[in-house]
Amino acid sequence: MISVLEAHAIIMSSTNVASRTETVSLAGLPGRVVAEDIFAEFPMPRFTNAAMDGFAVMHDDIAGSSASRPARLPVVQEIPAGKQSTERLEPGTCAQIMTGAPLPNGADTVVPFEDTSGFGRQEVEFFKASKPGANIRRAGEEVARGELIVPKGTRATPAETGLLAAFGLPAIAAFRRPRVSILTVGDELRLPGEPAGPLAIYNSNLPLLEACALAAGAEVVEALQLPDDPAGIMEATRRSLETCDLLVTAGGISSGQYDFMHETLTALDVVEKFWKVAQKPGKPLYFGSAPSGALVFSLPGNPVSALACFIEYALPCLARMQGCEPPPKLQVCLEEPFPADMKRHRFLFGRLRSESGRLLCSLSPKTESHMLTTARGANCIVESAPAPAPLPAGSMVTCNPLPWAGYC
Numbered sequence: 001m002i003s004v005l006e007a008h009a010i011i012m013s014s015t016n017v018a019s020r021t022e023t024v025s026l027a028g029l030p031g032r033v034v035a036e037d038i039f040a041e042f043p044m045p046r047f048t049n050a051a052m053d054g055f056a057v058m059h060d061d062i063a064g065s066s067a068s069r070p071a072r073l074p075v076v077q078e079i080p081a082g083k084q085s086t087e088r089l090e091p092g093t094c095a096q097i098m099t100g101a102p103l104p105n106g107a108d109t110v111v112p113f114e115d116t117s118g119f120g121r122q123e124v125e126f127f128k129a130s131k132p133g134a135n136i137r138r139a140g141e142e143v144a145r146g147e148l149i150v151p152k153g154t155r156a157t158p159a160e161t162g163l164l165a166a167f168g169l170p171a172i173a174a175f176r177r178p179r180v181s182i183l184t185v186g187d188e189l190r191l192p193g194e195p196a197g198p199l200a201i202y203n204s205n206l207p208l209l210e211a212c213a214l215a216a217g218a219e220v221v222e223a224l225q226l227p228d229d230p231a232g233i234m235e236a237t238r239r240s241l242e243t244c245d246l247l248v249t250a251g252g253i254s255s256g257q258y259d260f261m262h263e264t265l266t267a268l269d270v271v272e273k274f275w276k277v278a279q280k281p282g283k284p285l286y287f288g289s290a291p292s293g294a295l296v297f298s299l300p301g302n303p304v305s306a307l308a309c310f311i312e313y314a315l316p317c318l319a320r321m322q323g324c325e326p327p328p329k330l331q332v333c334l335e336e337p338f339p340a341d342m343k344r345h346r347f348l349f350g351r352l353r354s355e356s357g358r359l360l361c362s363l364s365p366k367t368e369s370h371m372l373t374t375a376r377g378a379n380c381i382v383e384s385a386p387a388p389a390p391l392p393a394g395s396m397v398t399c400n401p402l403p404w405a406g407y408c
Helices: 004-014 158-166 205-215 230-243 261-267 303-321
Strands: 021-025 054-057 071-079 094-097 109-112 123-126 148-150 171-175 179-185 219-226 246-250 271-275 286-289 295-299 330-334 345-355 358-363 380-384 396-401
Touching (some): 004 271, 004 286, 004 303, 054 071, 148 158, 179 205, 179 230, 205 219, 205 246, 261 286, 261 295, 303 380, 345 396, 358 380, 358 396
Parallel strands (some): 071 094, 179 219, 246 295, 330 358
Antiparallel strands (some): 021 171, 054 109, 271 286, 286 295, 345 358, 380 396
16 A cells, blocks of 8 residues: 555656647637647737727827816817728827727827717817826737747636637647546446436446546546446456546445456556555555556545545546646645544545635535535545644645635
């Protein structure tokens, strides 16, 4: 049995950093990892333009204007967005201009129409003097030509999608999504929606792990429920290892009479990197590599154990397969005692929040590995190395925010 730190080191040393890429359209980009540095091919804004609807002026012509003594200027041109001014603005004149329209040569200030007598007049009164240079977006003030706008390794969000669109890019190179196969094992399991007798258990692990893999940016190529049949488990596992980058199984990895997964993986020449970790929950965790190059996580069957192990170990592995690293864990203050284990690293779901500049965490009230309600409402996993006694409230502990949950 190895430690949590040893398990992480083995997994990271066994996981190849992403190299295969594909072209992805903007519509399919959110959640994907950008495979190249992307630089601005032009400045943003591309040209100096008006930040508000109003009038382009020379500031000297409106300086000192007020409601009681308005400046009056003739309107000599109208400039809508998308149209270039062809005339230089001369002293003592103004141009009606719309938001985003290029500023005419000679103008140095835009006065909002709300501070004037308004549109539709040949001569405009200015009731307030804007500051010199007000309401103007200067060319390149946001992004200079050649500036890095999206670094390689960024997991794209709608913000990156919009930014790339603003620079006219319809598609970019992204790392290929890891192909994940998921197998769950157990005669007693029934899929949601199937009839279930009084001794049956609905299979929560299959949709749970599929959702986790999708949230991690992976492509789930197979998700199967298998009975406790050695031949069937062997065939399904063999087939999965030929088509996936990562195989995740749940159930059948302990040492019981009906636990066939370990012997199946051995028979298929999967190289065992480790089996069993000094942790709670998830002691029977298995990790290995197949001749095909696929990596294998075999998780315990209890849903909380499976979920905690996937978050702690499979998520960082999937991140590296996609060319990025998971967010760092946080050091936070316990709001209540933490029931540390004397011999094993302990993981508990919890609730992380920020108060007065400090990060605080509380623990989910249910802690048993079969109680999936412990994860409901949680936004983090709180952990502690082995300790001889519970950690008191006020202790600093390590906290791993769940990637799909925020905190406030």
